[in-house]
Amino acid sequence: MRKRKGAGRPTIADVANKAGVSTITVSRALRDPAKVSDHLRRKINNAVRKLNYVPHSHASALASRRxxxxxxxxxxxxxxxxxxxxxxxxxxxxxxxxxxxxxxxxxxxxxxxxxxxxxxxxxxxxxxxxxxxxxxxxxxxxxxxxxxxxxxxxxxxxxxxxxxxxSHFEGGRAAGRHLVQQGYKRIGFLGARMDPRSHRRLAGFKEAVQSGGRYDPDLIMTTTVSSSVSLGAELIGQLRKRRPDLDAVFCNNDDMALGALFGCQKAGLSIPEDIGIIGFNDLEMMAAAHPSLTSIRTDxxxxxxxxxxxxxxxxxxxxxxxxxxxxxxxxxxxxxxxxxxxx
Amino acid sequence: MRKRKGAGRPTIADVANKAGVSTITVSRALRDPAKVSDHLRRKINNAVRKLNYVPHSHASALASRRxxxxxxxxxxxxxxxxxxxxxxxxxxxxxxxxxxxxxxxxxxxxxxxxxxxxxxxxxxxxxxxxxxxxxxxxxxxxxxxxxxxxxxxxxxxxxxxxxxxxSHFEGGRAAGRHLVQQGYKRIGFLGARMDPRSHRRLAGFKEAVQSGGRYDPDLIMTTTVSSSVSLGAELIGQLRKRRPDLDAVFCNNDDMALGALFGCQKAGLSIPEDIGIIGFNDLEMMAAAHPSLTSIRTDxxxxxxxxxxxxxxxxxxxxxxxxxxxxxxxxxxxxxxxxxxxx
DNA sequence: TAACATTATGTTAGCGCTAACATCGTCAAT
DNA sequence: ATTGACGATGTTAGCGCTAACATAATGTTA
Known part of the structure; x- marks a missing residue:
């Protein structure tokens, strides 16, 4: 309520004073009320309220070493x-x-x-x-x-x-394997940001498509720009320009996948017939999309x-x-x- | 890795000791190096590195009152x-x-x-x-x-x-006004979570459609469930079931709007001819969507x-x-x- | 050279809280 | 009564750091 100029904020000593007890009793009343009698606890709580006292956590941390x-x-x-x-x-x-x-x-x-x-x-x-x-x-x-x-x-x-x-590697591998199994032939990768985890996804993906005999480095497109839906739409456009025969793409996350979906729809392609799309993480929107989007669900x-x-x-x-x-x-x-x- | 008893972590005094100076000199060397001679600063920095000293911010906060x-x-x-x-x-x-x-x-x-x-x-x-x-x-x-x-x-x-x-009220009003101006007749509202800000958006929306002579409380659907794309798809379905003549909807945020878009697409409706959709916030994805989604951009x-x-x-x-x-x-x-x- | 800045370092006294021990009353079991 | 156990409260001594004031060491001015 009222600011005490000069004096700064109320301390535990002010509360103790007002309640007519020692500081340690106030400390106990606040941290472990059961240790203090009802009578004093009530007085202390009143004082706390009146003074608008808030314990100073730094002092507490210092004293208690916690x-x-x-x-x-x-x-x-x-x-x-x-x-x-x-x-x-x-x-x-x-x-x-x-x-x-x-x-x-x-x-x-x-x-x-x-x-x-x-x-x-x-x-x-x-x-x-x-x-x-x-x-x-x-x-x-x-x-x-x-x-x-x-x-x-x-x-x-x-x-x-x-x-x-x-394991991001294994996740990427599962995505690659799935696309191979679905019979896609020219399987691309769209990667934004490319942090270490994305690199591992890509590595896993690579291994899977390689062992499926479908690896083509020309179909891999990455950037350090951070991922977004727009970027997904943009990049799928670029990749398709480079390789119009692209027929599936693993996006390093779901935003990119959603963007790829929109990009393909704008280009008049039908999903999954003309092009297959798979994302990573399985954000909630993936199931709701139209068509719904395949993804690697992570917890x-x-x-x-x-x-x-x-x-x-x-x-x-x-x-x-x-x-x-x-x-x-x-x-x-x-x-x-x-x-x-x-x- | 885990040390427990005894010495605990090094303090500023340990550093001072090792460097052969007083604690305050260490304190100064760390906070304002210019105040300490090169000679001592070097010794202090060495000691800090050797002891792996990290200043204790709680003690510092307590002492400096900052x-x-x-x-x-x-x-x-x-x-x-x-x-x-x-x-x-x-x-x-x-x-x-x-x-x-x-x-x-x-x-x-x-x-x-x-x-x-x-x-x-x-x-x-x-x-x-x-x-x-x-x-x-x-x-x-x-x-x-x-x-x-x-x-x-x-x-x-x-x-x-x-x-x-x-102003969320004004934002909601702008959304409502826009739909009225576009000639939509049965304008609905889809609201998830409905926190106080969403209520204000709804209030603004209401005022706008009311003054456009298009207010119909039966077209307003809200829930306390938190918003999501799936929920948008779900709710637009419910609202259309209740009122098949619905021809536009203001969603209280962009996730809901995206969900509404997907929901309508699944129902075979075409946007914006059969139904108009507007969101709120203008997240990055709104521009990338297909069709792109109208929204209220906020900074x-x-x-x-x-x-x-x-x-x-x-x-x-x-x-x-x-x-x-x-x-x-x-x-x-x-x-x-x-x-x-x-x- | 006295007189005084200026810079570099040290000493002292807390910051606001709590751990650890000390004290005091009360009550039950001798 | 005596003892001890127990619960409630108080006293004391820091936690690790820095503000504020000393002091020492050097330079500057007339």
Whole structure:
């Protein structure tokens, strides 16, 4: 209500004073009410309300040597895929005593390093980072962090500490294999942004079409521009200009796939007869599209949930069942690749 | 990897010791290197590296009474609209000394209140909250926060402190007016989630169609379920079942509009002849869709940018030019409402 | 050379909170 | 009564850092 000039914000001592108790009693009343008698608790709560007291979390963290901060670093805020894992993390931690500190590395490894350094300065209770492509220094910092560390969204056999995700290589391979099996002959790849995970998808895809005898590097089109629906429409146009005989395309994510769909529709092609399209991640819109779009379903929310569980168990002193959790993926076949196979 | 008992992590005193200087010199060397001689700075930096020292930001915040934390509370992480404003905020603050603390209120006012309380406990340098529909307690807390506060994404004449956004009422009205002008007769509304901003869009829409003599409450369909492309497809189906004569629809956001497009296409309708569709926000995909989708373009990224600017100037001691910034919106007419007007 | 800036470093005293121990009353079981 | 157990509250001593003021070491001016 009223600002006390000069004096700054009310402290626990002001509350204690007003309630006629010691500071530690106020501290207890706020953190563990059962430890304080009804009588005092009521007085303290009144004082808190009257003074508009909010405990100073930095002081608390310093004194208790516990920060209750969970640091999370993702490469993008607008990419739905990370947003969904994030949502699971917020759902899992948000309600309790934990604060989540979110960083955006924008796909830049040095930026990630900077953020890790800054986050570790808060002595977080746990750290969550996306991917497995950290710089050596970042790895080193995290290995010495003295808190649980989870790498999410990717797979590997050398985790910093723990890992939850799926294999992008295998996902890409499944996509390639599917297109081969559907009898497509000139199978292309459309890749935007091309972060390390996209590269692994491409590698898996390559292996699959190669072993199906359909590999043609001329049909692979990538860019470092970030992905979008418009870009998908644009790139499919370019690729078809270069190779009008293209008859299927694996897009490195669903936005690109949706864009490819629109681009083809504008060109008057029919899907899946003239051209097959498959995306990656299986965002909710893929099933609703017309025609519905085939994709590789990944469990982004599950990744977040698992991550929370693992961190919780480590913080509770239990070892998690396994340090590496592969949540896999699932090929969702839909109309966009469901043509009756041609000779 | 995990050390536990005993020494704990190195402190500034350990560094000072190793470098043979006092703690304050280390503190200065790290925060303002120019204040320390080359000779000592080198020794200190070596010690820091050897000990893997990371300053403890809570202790620093406590001692300096500055937290360099910017608290941001949004109702959704997966909604692209907030994600883009957030991105601008991260772009604007991320590089510097500020840390962004992000909270997810999930469209629940009490959750927002809880978060505000928690965030204020960190004595943030500034607070950013979405919307203008805070609880009384939240308002009160923020008014007494002793830091700049910006409400984003909405308009109003009674800001807690500052405000950057646009009028959802006017946006909705523009959408309604457009459909009337295009000669549509039975104009519906499809609304998911229906948070306060969506209600204002609906109110504006209502006024426009009413004044065009086209208001029919039976054509309004809303739900509290959160919006998605599938839901748009689903709801347009329900609405058309109820009112097969529906000939235009304003969707409360672009996901719903895209879903409505797909739903209509599945039903064999042609857009915009049989039915006109308009969305809200003008996400990137709207222009790429086939047919391209009319929408109300809003400047989410700009909202973030402006917010950062305003906070920066207040923190620098300058008053911002204006406390309320209305960034407006722009009707983007595309194919989905561009039919040759019928009698 | 005295008198005084200026720069580089150190000393002291907290910031606001909580862990750990100390104290005090109360009550049940001797 | 005596003992001890227990729950409620208080006292003390920091947590790791930095503001503010000292002090030392050097340069500058007349």
């Amino acid at each position: 920060s209750n901060i969970i640091g999370v670093i993702v490469p993008s805020l607008t990419n739905n895929v990370f947003a969904e894992s994030l949502r699971a993390i917020y759902d899992g931690f948000g309600q309790g005593a934990f604060q989540i500190q979110l960083g955006n590395s924008r796909y830049v490894a040095d930026e990630e390093e900077r953020l890790v350094r800054a986050f570790l300065g808060q002595r977080p209770s746990a750290m969550i980072v996306a991917g497995t492509d950290q710089t050596d220094v970042t790895r080193d910092l995290l290995e010495n962090a003295e808190c649980p560390v989870v790498q999410i969204m990717d797979m590997g056999d050398d985790p910093i500490d723990m890992m939850v995700g799926f 982004r929310y599950g990744i977040g949930t698992h991550t929370v569980e693992m961190i919780r168990s480590v913080l509770d002193g239990k070892m998690p069942d396994q340090k590496i959790v592969d949540l896999g993926f699932e090929l969702q076949v839909r109309q966009s690749t469901s043509r009756t196979a041609k000779a | 937290s360099n934390i910017i608290g941001v509370i949004v109702p959704s992480l997966t909604n692209n609209v907030f994600a883009e404003s957030l991105r601008a905020i991260y772009d604007g603050f991320g590089q510097g000394a500020f840390q962004i603390q992000l909270g997810n209120s999930r469209y629940v006012a009490d959750e927002e209140e809880r978060l505000v309380r928690a965030f204020l406990g960190q004595r943030p340098s500034a607070m950013i909250v979405a919307g203008t529909d805070q609880t009384d307690v939240t308002r009160d807390l923020l008014e007494n926060a002793e830091c700049p506060v910006v409400q984003i994404m909405d308009m109003g004449d009674d800001p807690i402190d500052m405000m950057v956004g646009f 989410r990224y700009g909202i973030g940018t402006h917010t950062v600017e305003m906070i920066r100037s207040v923190l620098d001691g300058k008053m911002p030019d204006q406390k309320i910034v209305d960034l407006g919106f722009e009707l983007q007419v595309r194919q989905s409402t561009s039919r040759t007007a019928k009698a």
